[in-house]
Amino acid sequence: MKTEETTPYSPHTIEKKWQQRWNKEEVYKTDSSLSANNTKYVLDMFPYPSGAGLHVGHPLGYIATDIYSRYLRMNGYSVLHPMGWDAFGLPAENYAIQTGVHPSKSTQKNIETFKRQINMLGLSYDWNREINTSEPDYYRWTQWLFLQLYKQGLVYKQKAPVNWCDSCQTVLANEQVKDGKCERCKHQIVQKNLDQWFFKITVYADQLLGDIDSLDWPESIKLMQRNWIGRSEGARVKFKVQSSKLKVDDKVDEIEVFTTRPDTLFGATYLVLAPDHKIIHDLKSQISNLKDVEEYIKMAKNKTDLQRTDLSKEKTGVELKGVTAINPVNNKEIPIWVADYVLSSYGTGAIMAVPAHDERDWEFARKYNLPIIEVIMPVEGESHKDEESRDTITAIVQRKEDNKYLIVKWKEFGWIAPPIGGIDNGEIPEETAVREVLEETGYKVKPIRKLGGKIEMHFYAENKNVWRKRFDQPVLCELISDKQDVVSNEEKSRHDILWLSQKELFEKVTHHYNLIGYERFIKNNYSYAGHGTLINSNEFDGMSSDEARSLITKKVNGKLTIQYKLRDWLISRQRYWGAPIPIIYCDACGIVPVPEEQLPVELPTDVDFNPTGESPLVYSKAFHNVICPQCQSPARRESDTMDTFVDSSWYFVRYIDPKNAHEIASKELMKKWMPVDMYVGGAEHAVMHLLYARFITKAIRDIGYLEFSEPFTSLRNQGLILAEDGRKMSKSLGNVVNPDDVVKQFGADTFRLYEMFMGPFKDAKPWSTRSMVGLYRFLEKVWKIGNSGLKQGYNDELQKKISGLSKKVSSDIESFDFNTAIAACMSCVNTIIDVGVGKQQWQEFLVILSPFAPHICEELWSISGKTESITFEKWPHCVVKTSSTDTIRIDVQINNKSRGYVTIKRSAETQDNITKLIRDDSKLASYINDTYKVIKYISGEKIIIMVQ
């Protein structure tokens, strides 16, 4: 292309010009008329307006939704694409403590910065719908929501052990505690018993779990939610408590446990209570070693969560002497222990320990010498008709010098297995093991002990041509001497002897040879946690775990139940900068909800922010003292505020109708827009925000305000943007990239393209300022083409490319593969530079590029003669040209190597013709000689394979 004198690409002039114009003409204002159909709601997770301003990670998601929204508009949709501020929160309050600047002031200032930065990127938000959770107009409805939930019985107040952060001087929700530390300030969390408000999210546990399946969300997020909700099926079983001192009027006569494995009840050899279990207190008078017990409880209480969950440490516990429990299934007397490996907050806070079939109980039982009874026999394979049944042993022989194991390789069948043999009449398994090892290998061994219980195995014996069932007992043996006895020739001819390391065992030992037994042995863990066949369980012997669970539960009058890990949502915060909880305490009337017409309960301004452990609101006379709405006598207001996650659990509803003074949002408008079609944000909200929003949605639905159950139909996560050094961007490392600087240097369009081009949207990827020039160069090329007098011509090769481009970019935008969409645009521009472009084709190209780089495309669009904004231009839908259907491409492989392809008319597609084509193709012909022939030709897959 000739280098003509054109105006240089000057992004700042163009971008400023178009941003002003879009703003003035309210191009992005939502068409909110009820008649508008084909609506889409595209939403970003709204930011907390921090003092640091916009970080380059924020726009990644915003640019993606902007591209998505622009694409949808061009496809005829009416798009709701709003932005707002999650403005309540601790940082603003902490800033106030340091500087004395009121949070509303600093927040307002931060919002201005954020907004300026967002606008500088040319993002197509409808600012008429801007919301701010810290404004009374907004939190009035947060409070209203609280009252609705209260009315529904979904809110309660309770003294409960809560997570207290001494640094933040407030409680935290379970979800906000990471590794026993405050998620925000990393301070150690302590447990405090406080009177706090809770939302009953657990009421919805079942629905929250069940509805996950229907969501178009990343599987990883769905899984995290499922795990967080943590549903387990099991049973509650009561154990009678027995004591030498037990009096008739004693209240405590039983302990209820929750177990997921009622089928193992015969193996329950002791009970364990959590250290803070109420029953311990009630049993006090019966416990003979009370001092030891109290000391243990005190020690356990002083442990931090981090210490308690340190799995590398041994479990500890203490027996309650003087009391015992009765296992209801066989009336056996078993000891009761207290140990902090049992949690009071899950199930009943008490467990039945089955050491033979639970790893933790096993570890504990071994340490304290508690009895271990096997009641489940593992089963490998499935049973078949006419099985032969035999009792066998597997001898596990370890050589001390090198820790290798004695293994036999069967020549005829290729099996690799330890010595195995049938137990003869009158033998005990240990004797069989010694005998078999000697017979097969000539080694003399002595038995050490049985490894766990028997294992039931079903397998096909190839050598005998029959299905077999074995009840196999693994026996650990020790080598007496390295010397081998003479082995009979018959045995020798059948197998070789190998010594394998642990690792090799897992790799080489073949199929049905006792892998369960091995694994349990090698991992030094003889508890078997899987299902199987019951043994040592009286009348239930021989049943499967599945059959036995309900029958045993029934026999002991237990109850089959479902247990969740999910706990109620603690929403009280002892801080100022949040929505006040709309509750009044009256000496006469008790807890009185603030009447709806008195909302909002506004935050006072006469407060001292310095944290005291109580809400700063306590010290505001104007706020604290109030008249009881019921009896008009003096009363006081609740001084706690709500967790900011309450604000963000419903904000997407308010965007629908942000200025409505009578309702949270008009039902008609909600019907029109909700639920959110596409929601984009970071994966760090996998369980908190996203679960809370789902819960609140279901709750409002049940109150009658919504007609759907899930707020976010589709969810996409953006990946983290790392610093150039590959580490996380952080102020302290000094590696933060400021979007202002980048835009100043390259312009917004380059910035947008770069962030989308960096790599897959959902992946973490490092920033590279150096690589940005590539995108700038690309736009310079685009600029040059757009400014060099366009021909009227029409180029076939290019038209094919542009049709393909429209298809490629469409599908890439829909699947959030923005990086490859941009690559395709670049490739197209390279073609244009090579072959030239006609005006109409150029305009089509601009439309395709415009969602990514709207400013330059608007400018070139107008330079090309258009007067309307490109915003609502119709997206060029590729007409799939069918002219090429009668020719097909046949890839050619010669001697298993792809060498090229030939194109042929479908009608002429015969092997002879193809053979000729290959011979005529100079490149392909160079790979063949005169005697070559086509050996295989797969028409449907367009593949041809030949051998010379």
Place this chain on the structure above:
RNA sequence: GCCGGGGUGGCGGAAUGGCAGACGCGCUGGACUCAAAAUCCAGUGUCCGCAAGGAUAUGUGGGUUCGACUCCCACCCCCGGCACCA
């Protein structure tokens, strides 16, 4: 430990089971220039070769297939989440 997601040039990354490395960065050489930037042209996985070309190559080892980055099995490593939930 368990559950996810990944391992492809110097770098970011492309590849419905069909010519691996698209696109971009960087680098090398050349053109333009007094010179340098910018721009343009050519090249760029590795090894052998003057070249044509050949060999080799997608974490490691096996397997399925005419054909494997892609599917299956085992292992190693990295990232993220959960973690005594009975």
